[in-house]
Amino acid sequence: MTGDETTAAPRARTGRPRAGGRRSDGDPRDEIVAVASRLFAERGVGGTTMSEIARRSGLRQSSVYYYFRDKEAILGEIVASVNRVILDHLERVNADGGTAALRLYRLIRFDARQMCRFPFDINEIYRLSALQDERFAGFWSERQELNEAVAALVAEGVAEGQLAETDPRLTALVLLSNDEGTQNWQRPVGAFRQEGGEHYDADQIATFVADLAMRALLRDRGRLAAIRRRALELDP
Amino acid sequence: MTGDETTAAPRARTGRPRAGGRRSDGDPRDEIVAVASRLFAERGVGGTTMSEIARRSGLRQSSVYYYFRDKEAILGEIVASVNRVILDHLERVNADGGTAALRLYRLIRFDARQMCRFPFDINEIYRLSALQDERFAGFWSERQELNEAVAALVAEGVAEGQLAETDPRLTALVLLSNDEGTQNWQRPVGAFRQEGGEHYDADQIATFVADLAMRALLRDRGRLAAIRRRALELDP
DNA sequence: ACGACTTTCGACACGGTGTCGAAACTCTCT
DNA sequence: AGAGAGTTTCGACACCGTGTCGAAAGTCGT
16 A cells, blocks of 8 residues: 555556546455455355455456466465464574474464464365476475475484474474364364364464373473473463 | 277277377366465475376366366365275274273374375365365365364263363364374475484384374373273274 | 157356456656 | 556456266166
8 A cells, every 4th residue: 555545645657547447456466365364264265256255355356366376376475474374483483492302392382373263264275286286386396495494403402302202294283283283173164174273263273282282292201391381482 | 997998909089189189098087186285285386387297197188167166176186085094993892892992002103194194284284275265165164073073082082081181172173283203203205304204114103103102191091001002903 | 659758958147367458647848 | 648568457358177068879667
């Protein structure tokens, strides 16, 4: 949103005026993305039509193709930052320091909570983006980066003697799919919810998932309570 | 397949003959299901058209609607027995007896291995079936039955003193989504495969997932090796 | 031979995707 | 002031996939 819109009348827009006289409140691209985000959350990507996105954006169906090549291009825009959030948290966690076990706990708990709160079906996104590797290359390389970071933390914890012997690569895969699995029990909106998660909030679920992971991994499980306490201080 | 096909010429089929002279080798319903299974595994349900199912079944596109109301009806037929397999194993495991921890290990390991080998994307199936609750009610009630059975095993193990204190309901959810997560690392066919799982076979992954689960849950992790050994004897 | 039944097909309506060319404006230059 | 370029939007359309409908083309029984 530029300054124009909040004070004087918005400056004239070039281009053909819209039918029905409705003007965009801002950049049509941003509005399309916002509208599509809500629809993807409610109905999934497959259940959302370009016509509906256009209609709710105040455009005709064909106009959307002026800004986006296709529906997957809109999706790409929306999910471009998904992994960035958890990778930024990883950097923060590593910058804060602490044992590998503490940092791992913080990361897992953060990721699980984010997945609980994530409005989109991550599995649908995985599958759609897997079908178009080139266009979602960034998404996958970031996801791989996260996997490797978790595996590295696990390996570090084992080397420190705080974590018991384990295969770091498989462990990372399991931990991250634990987090993703939470989407099937609790999500802000969406058609599908498996019974069971609705009695808990995102924090409870995330803390539980992180606890269970550390119970599996810690050589001395007596240390879990202290790790949890410290993590909750650092990431309320 | 009836006896007719293997000896004498197949008995005349009523109804309009197929274009191109090709005859069905058996029940057209069964052939449609078989063809659709392969296509759903390769391309996902969403990526499979009724035209392609018809074509590979030797029919015209509209003929498929004579046997199935729509694509989801075919899917329903295919997945009708998915949960039955793991529920049957649960019955077998309970009939065999043994501690709750042993039975839990066997169940988790079996489910994870089944998920590795399952050609379809379980998450796509979840989402498609969630959108049509009435038609997939059986699927969901069986899934819920499995959840409750796992929760009950966990509760029993805690009561026996073999498993450490935990929330049985959340634990069941985590364990089963561990199993499902394996689909993203290894599956017989399918477009999507997250890097990491390809170096392991289904047995290795399943045993690892079961091990990690028990490491989290067992009060005395020293018992894990004996449980694993016993489980591998019972379920090679 | 005829009618009932079954299985299959062709034609079609409808909805969704995506393209194309033009409408309807703004802006700049002469 | 007018012309041309550019931008944004729209209408029309081709194509594809779903799903329906009525008829074709058989078999079977009376």
